[in-house]
Amino acid sequence: MREMAGAALVLATGYGIGKVLAGPFARRPGQLRDLQMAIAVLDTEIWHGCSMLPDAMSRAARAVADPAAVLFAETARLLAPGLGAAEAWSRAVDRFYPDSACDEDDRAILLSLGPLLGRSDREDQRRHLQLLRERLAGQEARAMVARQRYERLWSYVGVLSAAAVILVFA
Numbered sequence: 001m002r003e004m005a006g007a008a009l010v011l012a013t014g015y016g017i018g019k020v021l022a023g024p025f026a027r028r029p030g031q032l033r034d035l036q037m038a039i040a041v042l043d044t045e046i047w048h049g050c051s052m053l054p055d056a057m058s059r060a061a062r063a064v065a066d067p068a069a070v071l072f073a074e075t076a077r078l079l080a081p082g083l084g085a086a087e088a089w090s091r092a093v094d095r096f097y098p099d100s101a102c103d104e105d106d107r108a109i110l111l112s113l114g115p116l117l118g119r120s121d122r123e124d125q126r127r128h129l130q131l132l133r134e135r136l137a138g139q140e141a142r143a144m145v146a147r148q149r150y151e152r153l154w155s156y157v158g159v160l161s162a163a164a165v166i167l168v169f170a
Helices: 002-047 053-062 068-079 085-099 104-111 122-169
Strands: none
Touching (some): 002 053, 002 068, 002 122
């Protein structure tokens, strides 16, 4: 009976480890969707609301969940003391990235907005924001494919590894 309980515990632990390893694949599409939503809010605030950049960033942050909200809230906070838009965005991306499920390509896409932010008229800003949303949508599509492939794979790897451990020690 004790052996069965131990085997069940090892199996459950393996399953849990597999789910943890699959976690970033499961979270990434939703986070990319949140980023697109926040960029859409930012676009609307700049285009229709004629909002100042810190206010537009704050509104975009309120429209989405963490960790995407952190990116926009941090940018708004850094813009307040007079830091340039490019530097504020870059620092905010650096703060956002470690807590997100985004990969290095996503980070590079986000960083590409920094030098363009607040440097031109509303029409040009809108064009850059729409391009960013399109690039993030492409990343989301690739993330969905990766999710379908790797989320299940890592779950199976966890369970099968636990089963192998049980067999070795049985």
